[in-house]
């Protein structure tokens with residue numbers, strides 16, 4: 001994967017260098033649909049107030065908390081908070097109106113968990129064997145599914161629902177991530193956990209059908225950012241491990257859709273000043289003009305310190 005990462009970095013850096021050197025030779029397509037429109041979880045007065053007062057050490061905590069009251073009620077209560085409210089007042093407000101972060105997720109059972117996958121038999125060194133079996137047995141701790149049944153009518157959350165189970169990176173990363181999942185799936189396949197690997201791919205295909213691309217992660221604040229596109233490779237390694245042609249047939253039209261997104265929505269035309277030949281460069285790029293909701297305070301501070 002080192003090579004692919006290098007390629008992405010290279011394309012990214014190259015496209016910026018071109019912009020810096022000679023903007024006249026470029027035509028840019030920056031058509032991203034604006035989708036982060038929640039008055040709570042997307043940039044706006046609400047988020048700014050909570051995040052810049054640093055109610056939580058990690059900005060991601062707040063944006064991962066579902067409401068416990070209908071949206072209108074939460075907004076109305078927020079409007080009654082005085083301008084100069086202290087951090088404690090804000091914390092009181094949050095504990096009244098919001099549930100705990102990541103509450104929409106519950107552990108998922110991994111069906112047919114193989115206790116002795118065949119890769120273990122190939123390991124000679126007892127130390128490596130011990131290590132491998134611990135990694136293998138860790139999967140059930142990271143398997144999740146969505147359960148929003150606790151939410152009231154009108155309650156909102158930043159989570160993008162998925163129909164199938166998945167594996168999360170863990171820690172503050174309580175949701176499914178796009179390119180992380182490629183590496184997760186590589187591991188799941190080695191562990192012979194084919195069912196959840198397939199479920200993850202099907203979730204991503206649903207994202208492409210719904211949003212036109214795969215967001216950075218399954219939260220609405222990631223809806224205008226993708227990650228290095230590895231869905232095709234996920235399907236490829238899954239197929240190589242299983243010979244499951246039905247998934248190939250199902251995935252193919254959707255993979256074309258994803259590719260069209262990278263071609264049409266994030267690419268640029270570059271004209272060579274020497275040959276006048278016109279090239280299309282598909283870029284991994286984000287069009288973002290405000291602090292990332294999940295790192296709001298951190299981004300704000302970075303900019304403040306730099307200016």
Ligand SMILES: *[C@@H]1O[C@H](CO)[C@@H](O)[C@H](O)[C@H]1NC(C)=O
Pocket residue numbers: 031032033211212213261264265
């Ligand atoms: C891509 O661009 C097209 C045309 O500009 C637009 O209609 C579409 O919504 C964009 N797709 C996404 C996912 O932003």
Ligand SMILES: *[C@@H]1O[C@H](CO)[C@@H](O)[C@H](O)[C@H]1NC(C)=O
Pocket residue numbers: 032033034035036042043221224287288289290291292293
């Ligand atoms: C993308 O989302 C961020 C955060 O939600 C927002 O600040 C930004 O304006 C959005 N960008 C576009 C092009 O919609």
Ligand SMILES: *[C@@H]1O[C@H](CO)[C@@H](O)[C@H](O)[C@H]1NC(C)=O
Pocket residue numbers: 055056057
């Ligand atoms: C934030 O971090 C500080 C020091 O690391 C700790 O004392 C404090 O309890 C933390 N606050 C929260 C809300 O987690």
Ligand SMILES: *[C@@H]1O[C@H](CO)[C@@H](O)[C@H](O)[C@H]1NC(C)=O
Pocket residue numbers: 082084085086
């Ligand atoms: C906020 O301002 C009001 C007057 O505008 C004042 O009475 C109150 O004590 C202030 N509260 C805090 C927490 O500073």
Ligand SMILES: *[C@@H]1O[C@H](CO)[C@@H](O)[C@H](O)[C@H]1NC(C)=O
Pocket residue numbers: 161162163206210
């Ligand atoms: C989940 O399944 C339901 C019922 O089949 C369907 O309507 C919905 O679109 C699916 N959700 C996603 C994210 O694809």
Ligand SMILES: *[C@@H]1O[C@H](CO)[C@@H](O)[C@H](O)[C@H]1NC(C)=O
Pocket residue numbers: 216217225226286292294
């Ligand atoms: C994707 O999400 C991760 C985790 O929050 C974040 O560190 C990264 O900046 C995001 N990518 C983009 C392009 O915003």
Ligand SMILES: *[C@@H]1O[C@H](CO)[C@@H](O)[C@H](O)[C@H]1NC(C)=O
Pocket residue numbers: 240241242243
């Ligand atoms: C997939 O099919 C090929 C060709 O028939 C075969 O060589 C390979 O062993 C199969 N792999 C699996 C995982 O079934």
Ligand SMILES: *[C@@H]1O[C@H](CO)[C@@H](O)[C@H](O)[C@H]1NC(C)=O
Pocket residue numbers: 027028029263264265267268269280
């Ligand atoms: C920009 O988008 C338009 C409409 O989707 C498309 O015709 C054009 O080829 C795109 N330009 C690039 C550089 O991809």
